[in-house]
Amino acid sequence: MKFLSAYEPFKLAQRLLALMVVSTYLFVFLLASVLMVVGGIFNYDLYITTTTELMKLNNETLGWPVITILAFYFAGGTVNSIRQMKKR
Secondary structure (H helix, E strand, C coil): CHHHHHHHHHHHHHHHHHHHHHHHHHHHHHHHHHHHHHHHHHCCHHHHHHHHHHHHHHHHHHHHHHHHHHHHHHHHHHHHHHHHHHHC
């Protein structure tokens, strides 16, 4: 039990880092989506081309880290649930 209490600060830092990376990815994605809609409504070709490049850059730089973080975050709980179900 003492080991788990010593492990809690690491888990908090891990969640904070995951939140920072995922929120950055989502913020850029939402910003690009809004710019795409505005460009489509007002027929601004510059907004649409710039937004397409921004989304491509966002996926190339932050896509895999976000997928990896989410996979590890949710896989841990899933594995624990499956282990508990097998014990019953």
